[in-house]
Amino acid sequence: MRTPVPRRVLRAVAPIALLAVVLAACGAEEEAVPEPDDAEDASVEEDAADTEDADANADADAESDTGDDAAAAPENTVTVYTGRHYGIEPVFESFTEATGIEVRFTTGSDPELRERLLAEGENTPADVVMTADAANIALSSEAGLLAALDSEVLSDTIPEELRAEDGTWYALSRRIRVIQYSEERLDTPPTTYAELGDPEYDGRLCLRPSTHPYTQSLVAALIRNEGAEEAERIVASWVANDPIYINSDTDMLRAIEAGDCDVALANSYYLGRLKAEDPDFPVAISWTEQDSVGAHTNISAAAVTAAAPNPEAGQQLLEWLASDGLKEFSDVNFEYPAATDVEPAEVLVGFGAFEPDHASVRELGALNAESVDLLAEVGYE
Amino acid sequence: MTTLTRLRALPGWAATIAITAVVAAPILVLGASVLDPSVEVWVRLWETRLPRMIRETVLLLGLVLGGALLLGTGLAWLVAAHRFPGRRVLGWLLVTPLAVPGYVAGFVWLDTLSGPLGIRAVRSLWVGAFALVLTLYPYVYLFARAAFRDVGTNALDAARTLGHGPVSTFLRVALPMARPALAAGGALVAMEVLTDIGTVRLFNIGTLADGVLRVWFGTGDRQAAAELATALLVAAVVLIASERLLRRGASFTTGGTTRPLVPQPMAPRQAGIALAVVLTVLVVAVGVPLLRLLDWVGEVGTEVATVAGGLGHHVRSTVVVAGAASVTSLVAGSVLALSVRRRGSAGRLLGRVSSLGYAMPGPVVAVGVVITLAALDRVLPLPPGSVLVGSTLGLVFALVVRYLAVGYQGVDAGLDRVPPETVDSARVLGSGPTRTALTVELPQARYAVLAAAALLAIDTIKELPITLLLRPFGVDTLAVWVWQATSESLWAQAALPSLAMVAVGMAAVGGLLVALERGAEVRS
Numbered sequence: 001m002r003t004p005v006p007r008r009v010l011r012a013v014a015p016i017a018l019l020a021v022v023l024a025a026c027g028a029e030e031e032a033v034p035e036p037d038d039a040e041d042a043s044v045e046e047d048a049a050d051t052e053d054a055d056a057n058a059d060a061d062a063e064s065d066t067g068d069d070a071a072a073a074p075e076n077t078v079t080v081y082t083g084r085h086y087g088i089e090p091v092f093e094s095f096t097e098a099t100g101i102e103v104r105f106t107t108g109s110d111p112e113l114r115e116r117l118l119a120e121g122e123n124t125p126a127d128v129v130m131t132a133d134a135a136n137i138a139l140s141s142e143a144g145l146l147a148a149l150d151s152e153v154l155s156d157t158i159p160e161e162l163r164a165e166d167g168t169w170y171a172l173s174r175r176i177r178v179i180q181y182s183e184e185r186l187d188t189p190p191t192t193y194a195e196l197g198d199p200e201y202d203g204r205l206c207l208r209p210s211t212h213p214y215t216q217s218l219v220a221a222l223i224r225n226e227g228a229e230e231a232e233r234i235v236a237s238w239v240a241n242d243p244i245y246i247n248s249d250t251d252m253l254r255a256i257e258a259g260d261c262d263v264a265l266a267n268s269y270y271l272g273r274l275k276a277e278d279p280d281f282p283v284a285i286s287w288t289e290q291d292s293v294g295a296h297t298n299i300s301a302a303a304v305t306a307a308a309p310n311p312e313a314g315q316q317l318l319e320w321l322a323s324d325g326l327k328e329f330s331d332v333n334f335e336y337p338a339a340t341d342v343e344p345a346e347v348l349v350g351f352g353a354f355e356p357d358h359a360s361v362r363e364l365g366a367l368n369a370e371s372v373d374l375l376a377e378v379g380y381e
Numbered sequence: 382m383t384t385l386t387r388l389r390a391l392p393g394w395a396a397t398i399a400i401t402a403v404v405a406a407p408i409l410v411l412g413a414s415v416l417d418p419s420v421e422v423w424v425r426l427w428e429t430r431l432p433r434m435i436r437e438t439v440l441l442l443g444l445v446l447g448g449a450l451l452l453g454t455g456l457a458w459l460v461a462a463h464r465f466p467g468r469r470v471l472g473w474l475l476v477t478p479l480a481v482p483g484y485v486a487g488f489v490w491l492d493t494l495s496g497p498l499g500i501r502a503v504r505s506l507w508v509g510a511f512a513l514v515l516t517l518y519p520y521v522y523l524f525a526r527a528a529f530r531d532v533g534t535n536a537l538d539a540a541r542t543l544g545h546g547p548v549s550t551f552l553r554v555a556l557p558m559a560r561p562a563l564a565a566g567g568a569l570v571a572m573e574v575l576t577d578i579g580t581v582r583l584f585n586i587g588t589l590a591d592g593v594l595r596v597w598f599g600t601g602d603r604q605a606a607a608e609l610a611t612a613l614l615v616a617a618v619v620l621i622a623s624e625r626l627l628r629r630g631a632s633f634t635t636g637g638t639t640r641p642l643v644p645q646p647m648a649p650r651q652a653g654i655a656l657a658v659v660l661t662v663l664v665v666a667v668g669v670p671l672l673r674l675l676d677w678v679g680e681v682g683t684e685v686a687t688v689a690g691g692l693g694h695h696v697r698s699t700v701v702v703a704g705a706a707s708v709t710s711l712v713a714g715s716v717l718a719l720s721v722r723r724r725g726s727a728g729r730l731l732g733r734v735s736s737l738g739y740a741m742p743g744p745v746v747a748v749g750v751v752i753t754l755a756a757l758d759r760v761l762p763l764p765p766g767s768v769l770v771g772s773t774l775g776l777v778f779a780l781v782v783r784y785l786a787v788g789y790q791g792v793d794a795g796l797d798r799v800p801p802e803t804v805d806s807a808r809v810l811g812s813g814p815t816r817t818a819l820t821v822e823l824p825q826a827r828y829a830v831l832a833a834a835a836l837l838a839i840d841t842i843k844e845l846p847i848t849l850l851l852r853p854f855g856v857d858t859l860a861v862w863v864w865q866a867t868s869e870s871l872w873a874q875a876a877l878p879s880l881a882m883v884a885v886g887m888a889a890v891g892g893l894l895v896a897l898e899r900g901a902e903v904r905s
Contacts, residue, residue, distance in 0.1 A: 079854070085865055086865075086869055104854040104855065105854070106771075106852065106854055107849075107861075107865065108849055108850055109598065111597075111598035111599075111601065112598065112744070112849070112850050114601075115597075115598075115603075115748055115751065116751055116770070116771075116850060119748070119751040119752050119754075119755040119770065120751070120755050120758070120768070120770050120771075121755060121759070122759070123755065123758045123759070123768045123770070125768065125771060125854075139601060209585060210595075210599075211582075211591075211594070211595055211598075211599065216599065244500060244501045244504070245504070245585050246500070246504065247582060247583075247585065248868075248869065248870035250869065250870045250871075251500075251870045254870075255500045258495075258500065260499055260500035260501060261500075368600075369600050369601075372599040372600050373425075373600075376425075376429035376430050377429060379429075381585060381587070
């Protein structure tokens with residue numbers, strides 16, 4: 001107690017600090033040496049013929065780059081903020097293989113990434129932003145965060161209703177949010193969103209909480225298609241059925257399997273994933289609103305940012321994703337390709353044909369605030 | 382005071398003000414919105430979700446605080462005052478749930494209880510509170526155990542001689558004397574509950590912290606979210622004030638020489654019960670989560686399709702980020718604690734302002750930091766292409782904003798135990814303030830400093846929302862990996878990184894235990 005030994009404390013702390021520094025150095029070093037460029041073959045020229053930079057990029061030697069931190073990205077790298085993270089990595093790897101352009105990306109929820117983009121403004125390192133939802137990309141566009149593209153590849157492959165009027169964003173794949181039900185316990189499933197409010201489904205409903213963009217966009221589409229008053233009545237009738245709120249589409253479907261609920265509103269690709277694991281999974285899709293507006297359609301969207309440091313590479317990524325990469329991008333998550341002439345994954349073909357509600361997609365962003373308000377109003381959790 | 386001493390005080394003031402200003406800026410940037418409240422939004426909130434937010438926040442806080450106090454104090458008394466087989470080892474093991482993040486315990490129990498309870502019942506405030514109690518009670522346990530040890534044998538012997546039975550001795554002597562420690566442990570638990578996002582989201586609990594995110598990311602209304610966040614801040618201030626109140630008048634000493642508490646032997650039957658209680662807690666809080674995680678890892682193996690870089694990369698990122706944030710918070714916290722002590726009540730106030738981040742949910746801190754750093758990026762003459770947002774520096778800064786309080790309070794508590802006479806004699810003998818700090822104060826408080834470092838590491842290892850939003854490219858921590866899997870309800874795929882996180886956390890808990898053990902030896 002008598003002999004205060006600061007050295008002892010130092011000795012305890014120093015190794016930790018040293019370790020941190022050493023590890024940091026290792027990390028930086030590792031990132032500074034990108035994978036050897038094995039894509040420098042003829043196919044690069046072919047795929048990227050429309051962008052001259054790409055040729056130069058493919059030839060440029062990546063090894064001299066220092067690619068750590070938020071420092072400027074190396075020339076032949078495209079930087080992506082993506083709200084969609086499930087299975088995105090192999091798709092980016094394919095892009096690198098095809099073009100020689102490295103992809104570095106960071107994930108987060110759509111709105112969080114939008115806030116980050118908003119705060120960074122001119123200084124953003126992001127070239128491309130990808131969302132899992134139509135509203136968030138439209139709101140980013142409204143905030144002036146996205147660049148208008150003039151690309152024949154994009155306007156030729158993506159249907160008009162699935163891209164921004166001003167060319168600031170493009171759908172890559174479609175996510176259809178429909179009624180899914182227990183084949184064992186329901187003979188005649190509901191076929192409209194309004195029917196879910198029927199007292200018949202009291203205590204048998206699984207819904208996703210209102211915090212999630214999927215719920216917000218679905219209700220936004222209801223507001224557009226049915227009018228605000230009717231939409232409020234419909235959503236209130238769901239709430240009156242005392243639904244179980246589960247913040248995961250997969251879990252809702254598992255809840256149907258386990259018998260905790262009989263009907264859920266979920267994106268079709270979640271059933272695709274579960275059916276791919278177990279073809280006998282006892283849940284089926286009821287294609288919703290087929291006699292009226294079509295099943296609610298949301299999108300995985302992508303855009304080049306207004307302040308992109310490397311907009312050419314960004315546009316190249318979008319164009320590749322919309323064309324050569326579209327099938328892989330969609331299939332990896334069992335989504336429907338935005339280009340309607342591209343065949344969806346096999347398990348989706350098994351779900352049958354349906355009429356999608358494409359007409360609402362562009363308006364989901366503008367109606368988002370009203371939707372959030374409505375959900376709070378009727379006490380949707 | 383002479384002019385000379387006043388001048389001497391300047392660097393101290395400068396340090397205090399500088400640290401406070403830098404750390405509080407991101408919070409104050411958001412707080413500024415309160416000056417111009419949007420009445421409309423509040424009316425709307427009051428009509429819709431706000432009553433429920435308040436109700437659920439209060440209920441959850443009450444349940445978790447009550448549960449953690451009961452469990453933590455009970456176990457601490459059992460271990461501190463009684464002798465039963467395995468007491469020493471089990472006493473330490475009872476701290477290990479700290480290494481299990483609430484959201485990991487949460488998803489393990491969510492899945493485990495879904496079968497027997499049904500999916501509707503399991504997603505409830507009650508089960509959420511259960512998961513939080515299991516991971517947070519060690520805060521109370523640690524403080525309570527140290528306090529019981531300090532109560533000493535004398536006071537308890539006196540009580541027994543005066544005819545008090547064991548229960549009465551505990552309730553009328555030990556418990557009141559341990560009150561300040563229980564308040565301190567309880568305050569930590571309360572802060573964790575108020576700012577929790579991961580666990581409450583798993584169980585659909587609509588707390589205020591959840592509400593801030595709802596408003597912000599649901600409507601994009603930064604202003605309204607910031608105002609709601611200040612409501613959270615008010616709740617935290619009320620809690621801290623009541624903790625001070627509980628501590629007041631609690632500076633009792635036992636007088637004379639205190640012998641530390643000697644554990645009493647128990648009858649075999651009672652010893653058996655004690656052992657069973659402790660083992661049950663350990664099995665529920667650590668055993669079941671570990672077994673389930675191991676089971677899942679066995680199921681999916683190490684092949685995880687969605688994650689790059691593998692386990693090594695994630696462990697390294699976690700250690701680097703948590704290490705850098707902990708060391709920085711500790712150094713800044715020490716400087717602050719040392720200089721604040723010499724600055725009177727104004728200094729104390731600044732110390733408290735610097736702790737604001739600890740009362741804020743992670744995402745709020747993250748966005749405050751993004752706004753601040755982005756503004757700096759615009760005005761600072763940085764080399765072209767480099768920005769603070771999304772840099773390692775920015776991430777570490779945000780973590781320091783959030784957790785500085787842990788370093789500051791921890792070191793401050795240690796300095797409280799350094800006898801003022803020792804410091805005074807050093808100063809009288811001509812040692813300057815910096816030298817006194819380095820050669821007298823910090824060395825004497827070294828175990829408190831080490832304990833603060835360990836607590837910082839435990840917090841930063843499991844931190845998620847800030848890391849998620851601010852991490853640089855190529856820096857993916859274990860918590861981020863867990864999130865990527867759990868946000869898709871892929872529990873099995875979250876198992877490997879969860880296990881790794883618990884392992885890294887256990888190392889920090891080990892450091893904490895060593896610090897506390899040595900610290901106790903030094904005192905006795």
